[in-house]
Amino acid sequence: MPSPFAWTPLFPLIGALLSSALVGRSSPRVVTMIGLGTSLLSLGTVIAAVAAWDGSPIREDVWVWLDVGGVAPIVAFRWDGLSIWTTGIAAALGVAVQVHAAGSLARDAAYARFVTLTSLLLAAVLVLFLADNLLVLFVGWEIASLAAYLLTGFWWQDHANGVAARKGFVVARLADVGLLLAMFLLLDRTGTLDLGTIAAQAPVSLTSRTAGAIAIGVLLAVMGRSAQMPLHTGLLAAATGPGAALQPLLALAGPYLIVRLYPVFLSSPMALDLVAAVGALSLLMGALAALGQTDLRRLLAFATTAAFGFVLVGLGSGAWAASIAAAGSIAAALTVAVVAAEVGSAPPMTLSERLRAPVPVAAAFGIAALALFGVPPLLPGAAGDVAGGVAAGAPVWLAPVVVGAMILTFALVRALARLASPSEPLPGDRTSAPAGTVIMSRWTPLVAAILLLLPLGAARVSPIAPRLGALFEAPFPPSEPAPGLVRLAFAVALIGAAGLGWAMFGLRRASWAPPALLARGFAFEEAEDEAVVRPALFLLGEDRQDAVVIAGDGVGTAIRAGGRLLTRLLAGDARWIAASAVVVATIVVAIAELR
């Protein structure tokens, strides 16, 4: 009988199976019960397991997947501070998304399919967070990619969605090759993919070069998963699909993986610098691009890139405990923001129009925007600890962190000002939808914001860090305590950015437009189309013939022609035979003479 936490992923999986049986049948109530019920069971299991936990890491072997010649990925789950934090967030966000779906999609014929995919994604993410083996983690990682692919292409009737989905999946799989190669390297050098053992052995059995190579592979996969530039285009493609609310949860897997393999990163001097550099680039460029967006969903996609860039800078500076704590509340805040954007903007909202979201929706968006980096005095969160850790560990990144966070906060407040601006509701604004649906979905984001973000946003490292410390058997450098002064400065900077944004767009309705380059998100997508997709399509071509077959047929033709020639020479009339005899004799004589 496994410990209770090992059941956590099973409930959404059962939910996925049950609701998949209802695809094509119209029974929204049953589907809601299945989807919401299983995700609540999952959350309840997490809570029960936390209550029963004695504070030391638990490992639970579920079954032997493979055991072949030294490769023995055993499906084992791990229950420790890190997995509790991430599974808890995943389970809570799962409930929020299911409630949101029940409110916004229940009338749709495809509702059961949506619940199936959402539950599948949730189960995969839970496996990912609980797995104590890198290969099992990878399975969860890839199934989550698959579910995201199917969610992005959810409205399959429109070819554009299919294109976007394919792009997201290909970017993800390309990035995941890095993780696959890192696994081969780890298996070769440490003889195991067991995460606990790797963490214990990495400082001993990995040279700094090997550790660096592994870290680069892992980082590549993390960049794909957490939408770091330039691999963020997959998320942009997914931002318009119905699964957008789950993207922040997926992105949380990136920082999680880095923390799980942190000893490997610590074994290489350049690995952490690289992580911080990637994060800083994504934070600054993502925040600037978010500032230029008019489509609320694209804005939030860029905000995801930027916010997880912030987390990566923290991880790269050594402030791992604060960073993973902040990553959790950032994922929750972004999820609430996306849900609010979806509820408040059907049809999709552009900020340039005079649109007003229902008050609770705007309030939820506001809380999410402020909770993202924990704007004080409302929510003094872990992000301040990250800034403090950066100042202590790698001060060179402090300026990008503060500036990036300020720009992103400014951009989000600007969007909030539009959502909350007092203007007449547009004709047809949500009035056609059935009344019960609207009320439910209108209040969803606010309830989620209050239930999730107020506690999470206020979370600081202190309650989690001691638990995280018991994570690895190997000596593990504790996160630097945050200098109070840096925290204060960070808080003041954020208040300033938020205040400026509100003053410009909330109070005065300034008509400032950001440069076009920002609106195009630094033209990454155009560049990708021109520099990668088009040349690749040209190279791949249409209906290509097999060159090997053509060459083979050429050989065949040549042999046949040779045979015909020979026949003619040897079986033709006397003149040909005589002529060929003369030629052969000449050649023989010539060779003999020359030698």
Next chain:
Amino acid sequence: MIGILVLASLLLAAAGALARGASARITTGVGLVISASLAGAAVAQPATGVVAPWIPAFGASFSLMVTPLSAALCAVVSAIGLLAVILEDFPADRPGAYGALLLAAIASVEGALLSQDLLLLLCCFEAGILPAWALVAIWGGADREPAANRLFVLQHVGTAALLVAAVALVVVHHRQSGEWTFDLDALRSTMLVPSFATALLAALVAGFAARMPAFPLHGWLADAAAGLPAGAAIVVVGALGVAGSWTIVRVAPVLAAAHTGVLLAVATAGVFYAGFLAFSQNELRRVIALLAVARGGLVLLGGVAWTETSVRGVFLSLLAHAASIAGLLVVTAMIERRMGTSDLDRLGGLWGHAPRLTFAGIFFALAVLGLPGLGTFAGEFLVLAGAWSRAPSSVALTSLGLLGATLVLLGVVHRAWLGRPGEEEVPDVDGRESALLFVLMAAVLLLGVDPQPLLDLVEPSFGAWSVR
């Protein structure tokens, strides 16, 4: 004894099919069911063999050995043959001959899998060319003549290379031990100098590559797959290559001294080339055939690198891949039955009409592209992880090359199933078709989720081999 029964049931059924004509499909099915269940039952049994003298002067004998490994592979080959029967597309023109040729081709594959004697194995290979050639030459569609010729020439040249290599190996073994034998286990003790071993390995791999087929001797497969009736195409793409793939694993330990660099490079190049070619094809069957060629490169990599892990990966990969490729071809056949074509340019939006068929299609596409959790990934991972210690650069490149399958199959999903549904109604799969697809999906899923019991079952037969 079981080995003889397995082969006899196939060959007797072939004779019966030829004689009965009209009810050939039933006779073929009965033969395949018997052989599949005999082989399946033998998986759980200890290895047994029968030996009868053949040419004592050269040490050749009729030696058939049923191990759990060969039994499992034979069972899968017969089961894939059974799909050709279930699909109900025996040609109206000479159905008896069609069934008999299918059975003969399958019998040759299983004979090669069961042979313990290298000469007997080569004879099985050679005997298999003729039925395959005849199938393509008679029922191979519009381009059947060049397709059949290509098949014949490539496979024949390959087998000739095999024969030369086998005789050379036996002669060297005779010089070292003073005894003439073609027995595979005995030959494994031969000591070879690297240059000679390399030459032999190249010749052997050329022979197997023509059978699997793998790049660059794959030219016959796509045409054959495109022209044949769906059932025969499934057998040709899914089952015929199994013997070639598996024999690499069986003989490669002899050649431990060989330099494998070039062969590994060819294997990797094959993965890229086949993926590249598959992308631009419009006909679904050609796409699938070329992806099978790409998978041949992976099998070659695992067999040539030959580590404890990689050969078990090849075994798992063969089973899972055969099932998922066959599944995708079955879906293709169902599409063809409804739309009259598998041309991707003329499909599209099938989801709207046939959601269950679409589900199965996407499932098998994901299986072939190696989605973690499905059987193909488990095999692929073991092959790559096992080969890493010997050839890290090949493994790294192959991992990247396998992405080609992702690109290709997502394109297929996009072009065939997504998009606006067409005007014409397309019926979804009926109960019988669903059951067939369900069984195949369950097999692929089971191999991915819980492959270890099967690996435990066949482990004793691996134990008999020396590990480099």
